[in-house]
Amino acid sequence: MNPKPSDAANPIDVHVGKMVRARRKALGMSQTELAETLGITFQQVQKYERGSNRISASKLYEAARTMKMEISTFFEGLAPLDGQAVPF
Secondary structure (H helix, E strand, C coil): CCCCHHHHCCHHHHHCCCHHHHHHHHCCCHHHHHHHHHCCCCCHHHHHHCCCCCCCCCHHHHHHHCCCHHHHHHHHCCCCCHCCCCCC
């Protein structure tokens, strides 16, 4: 059964989730450790990392702060918008 387009994860959410996962793993941090710093469950971190749930701006900010990285790093590698360079 194919998901309806409205059920499909947004490619940007998937990309950001992959970036969260990559940084978390590079730091040797567990999903539980990240979840505790964000005040959420590890299951929610799993959903963020898969892109099935969007990470809010405030949680993205806290994740970046916790993992000692710039927020713009989460968006690196995304295709430019309308053929224009992404202004990061």
